[in-house]
Amino acid sequence: xxxxxxxxxxxxxxxxxxxxxxxxxxxxxxxxxxxxxxxxxxxxxxxxxxxxxxxxxxxxxxxxxxxxxxxxxxxxxxxxxxxxxxxxxxxxxxxxxxxxxxxxxxxxxxxxxxxxxxxxxxxxxxxxxxxxxxxxxxxxxxxxxxxxxxxxxxxxxxxxxxxxxxxxxxxxxxxxxxxxxxxxxxxxxxxxxxxxxxxxxxxxxxxxxxxxxxxxxxxxxxxxxxxxxxxxxxxxxxxxxxxxxxxxxxxxxxxxxxxxxxxxxxxxxxxxxxxxxxxxxxxxxxxxxxxxxxxxxxxxxxxxxxxxxxxxxxxxxxxxxxxxxxxxxxxxxxxxxxxxxxxxxxxxxxxxxxxxxxxxxxxxxxxxxxxxxxxxxxxxxxxxxxxxxxxxxxxxxxxxxxxxxxxxxxxxxxxxxxxxxxxxxxxxxxxxxxxxxxxxxxxxxxxxxxx
Ligand SMILES: [Zn+2]
Numbered sequence: 001x002x003x004x005x006x007x008x009x010x011x012x013x014x015x016x017x018x019x020x021x022x023x024x025x026x027x028x029x030x031x032x033x034x035x036x037x038x039x040x041x042x043x044x045x046x047x048x049x050x051x052x053x054x055x056x057x058x059x060x061x062x063x064x065x066x067x068x069x070x071x072x073x074x075x076x077x078x079x080x081x082x083x084x085x086x087x088x089x090x091x092x093x094x095x096x097x098x099x100x101x102x103x104x105x106x107x108x109x110x111x112x113x114x115x116x117x118x119x120x121x122x123x124x125x126x127x128x129x130x131x132x133x134x135x136x137x138x139x140x141x142x143x144x145x146x147x148x149x150x151x152x153x154x155x156x157x158x159x160x161x162x163x164x165x166x167x168x169x170x171x172x173x174x175x176x177x178x179x180x181x182x183x184x185x186x187x188x189x190x191x192x193x194x195x196x197x198x199x200x201x202x203x204x205x206x207x208x209x210x211x212x213x214x215x216x217x218x219x220x221x222x223x224x225x226x227x228x229x230x231x232x233x234x235x236x237x238x239x240x241x242x243x244x245x246x247x248x249x250x251x252x253x254x255x256x257x258x259x260x261x262x263x264x265x266x267x268x269x270x271x272x273x274x275x276x277x278x279x280x281x282x283x284x285x286x287x288x289x290x291x292x293x294x295x296x297x298x299x300x301x302x303x304x305x306x307x308x309x310x311x312x313x314x315x316x317x318x319x320x321x322x323x324x325x326x327x328x329x330x331x332x333x334x335x336x337x338x339x340x341x342x343x344x345x346x347x348x349x350x351x352x353x354x355x356x357x358x359x360x361x362x363x364x365x366x367x368x369x370x371x372x373x374x375x376x377x378x379x380x381x382x383x384x385x386x387x388x389x390x391x392x393x394x395x396x397x398x399x400x401x402x403x404x405x406x407x408x409x410x411x412x413x414x415x416x417x418x419x420x421x422x423x424x425x426x427x428x429x430x431x432x433x434x435x436x437x438x439x440x441x442x443x444x445x446x447x448x449x450x451x
Contacts, residue, residue: 009028012065013025013087021057042135134156268295398425408421420437
């Protein structure tokens with residue numbers, strides 16, 4: 001080895017296949033003239049009997065590499081100074097787990113990621129392509145002839161020239177975006193929270209606030225209570241002292257404005273799911289959906305010039321299947337004092353539009369316990385009143401007569417079709433009936449017939 005040694009570092013590589021996973025460590029020595037790469041050690045393990053996904057196996061290979069390289073580092077440091085350690089993996093998913101520090105993963109991944117991070121700092125991990133990875137040979141197995149020609153002992157040549165910080169930052173950017181497979185291992189509720197909103201957006205009152213991530217709406221059965229609780233939560237977060245600022249003084253009582261504000265939050269929240277619906281494009285065309293200044297989706301309609309309030313002219317579009325929508329419908333139903341579908345729908349449409357709203361309202365009204373109690377009670381029979389005197393007085397038939405017309409009937413006269421009507425005279429006492437034909441419906445024709 002010629003020249004003064006400038007730095008010594010450890011370069012580790014890991015890889016996994018369905019059969020095995022492996023790690024290999026090289027010592028990189030940089031002198032003024034040249035860079036040397038020396039094989040130090042390697043470790044190979046067969047894949048667990050319980051079948052694991054490839055990203056999990058890649059993570060296991062990263063774990064044995066982290067253990068191996070930190071052990072070698074502690075041993076070698078007694079003899080030579082190690083300037084730094086760099087670990088390489090060709091799995092973007094495993095790298096994302098290792099570097100996604102603010103995320104919480106499922107137990108399997110979380111436990112291993114924690115150990116890896118405790119042994120090797122997350123920013124010491126980089127991505128390399130599969131064909132440049134010497135650990136690939138150990139994880140897949142190979143013949144002695146191919147092994148002799150491979151870079152297994154000498155180490156990959158590209159690693160010798162690899163040093164630029166820029167190159168590393170490029171690699172870092174590559175794994176910053178979460179690969180889809182990596183999110184499958186994210187803890188569900190944590191993942192939703194993390195992706196939808198950090199609680200700080202509640203504090204800032206950001207318009208992209210996903211209020212459903214903070215409040216478990218499924219537990220509410222009344223709209224009023226949901227809105228009040230949301231308003232209280234919002235009030236609390238605003239009361240918290242922001243960093244470096246004085247706490248704000250906010251009155252305790254919830255006002256109507258607070259309720260309107262949180263109602264808007266919820267409407268926006270419902271509409272997030274609506275826009276991802278496959279039918280949304282059709283609705284946009286059908287209802288002329290547009291977004292108002294506060295970001296609420298409203299229906300266009302044809303009442304733009306009418307003398308009505310804005311919410312009546314352009315009702316907010318709601319998702320019929322959302323729980324909060326059902327709470328809104330129920331509140332409307334209560335406002336019309338448990339009247340029927342038509343009345344509830346009219347009340348609802350004064351502010352909201354639900355696609356296939358009648359159906360949704362019908363379904364919810366069917367579930368209303370108060371309505372079912374009223375409908376379920378036995379019918380009250382009214383007392384039958386006495387008959388009027390003219391019905392029961394002994395008189396000549398047709399003294400008290402009722403009259404009505406029936407028809408028209410069609411009759412043939414001189415080969416021509418003609419309309420005719422039937423006059424029906426009924427006696428109020430004897431219930432006798434007299435029928436006669438009348439040519440038309442004029443008063444003259446009736447009087448002639450009556451005589
Ligand atoms: Zn009801």
